Amino acid sequence: MTVTVRSFAKINLGLRIGAARADGFHELLTVYQTIGLHDVIRLSVGRGTGIEIQCDDPRVPRDESNTCHRMVSRALEALDAKGRVLIEIKKRLPVQGGLGGASANAVACLLGLERVLKKSLPAAERLRIAAEVGSDLPLFLIGGTVLGVGRGEEVYPLVDLPSIPCVVVTPEVGVSTPKAFADWDRRAQDDAALKGRSSTVSGTELASHRGTDECVRPYASGEKLTVEDGSDRMDELGRGLSAWLSEAYSSAPHSFVAKRGHAGNHLLWLVRAGIENDFEQVVFPEYPELREGKRALERAGAKYASLSGSGSTLYGLFGSKTAAGRAVVSLRKQGWAARATSTLTRRAYWSRIFDC
Secondary structure, three states: OEEEEEEEEEEEEEEEEEEEOOOOOEEEEEEEEEEEEEEEEEEEEEOOOOEEEEEOOOOOOOOOOOHHHHHHHHHHHHHOOOOEEEEEEEOOOOOOOOOOHHHHHHHHHHHHHHHHHOOOOOHHHHHHHHHHHOOOOHHHHOOOEEEEEOOOOEEEEOOOOOOOEEEEEOOOOOOOHHHHHHHHHHHHHHHHHHHHHHHHOOHHHHHHHHOOOOOEEEOOOOOOEEEOOHHHHHHHHHHHHHHHHHHHHOOOOHHHHHHOOOHHHHHHHHHHHOOOEOOHHHHHHHOHHHHHHHHHHHHOOOOEEEEOOOOOOEEEEOOOHHHHHHHHHHHHHOOOOEEEEEEOOHHHHHHHOOOO
16 A cells, blocks of 8 residues: 655744753744645655655655655654655755744654554654654644744644745755754854853944844843843844734734734734744855845835745745735746745645645
8 A cells, every 4th residue: 555645844033042951952932834845755655674765856865764664664663564665756845945844744644644554653653753753844734824933843732823925946956954053052152252252242233243134132221232032032033923813813903813814914923023034144154145035025025024944945925815925936037946836724735635
């Protein structure tokens, strides 16, 4: 028996990087959002043993380093099952693109394996195995709008945002997530050194040292400035997300809640929340074309544009499908690889996974 599974991508609606942990990871705070772009996974189980991975993309590993291989290996053990597993991956998502393609592939393999074997793991066991394989795998066991904390593996379903038209731009560069974190840590060390001097440095002098794009926060007790640390930044995003979500779904007019929102409203709330992706601060200087890609999305009419994860994929959210379609035409004329899609609610995500 062969099962075909859609492997949907995700974007990050804001991402804050906190302090480095003892295990080498960083504390993160983000909102994951599944979108309609996807890879396709075909999985079958036959006689024998072993796991075989087939993929036309040479950048996709076919050995134990592949997240699909690790996921299936653990799942077979947890399901007390045997057999030779064949995994065929049809790549439509970029590799190292920040859309969670490899992680989504692995979760699709788990779901496909369960269907082929006619066995299912308890939800808690699924999440445990997914978190062991990779930080952003668990989100794909929830889908829709998902809060991610810890190193990103602690996931909590949020009230779903209505479907939002989205344009995804995939530049032809690959961003290494470990390197992006290393660059962030070096930046944090520089910030810490500067913070020690901040009590004797004026705001104008500090800006001249750090540049106009950096974040400083005045103390309420005086005019002295200090660089925000990881926990400050995460608290700031948490407050922004809480205000945005509570306003959109608790304090909004009854007509908005009843209709699940209009295309423009939740985009404006998102912009007002001021949520950002911290990775932009270290990735954009390294890859200026990505900064230009974000600007191109904004010039094309995006109400909100951002890097997804550590990149290199960029996305923009639009007020209507028509506006998104026009943006794709404009961006392609400028030489950008752009595709129109939309965000997926949790219900749409689960209804379409096996609908291939």
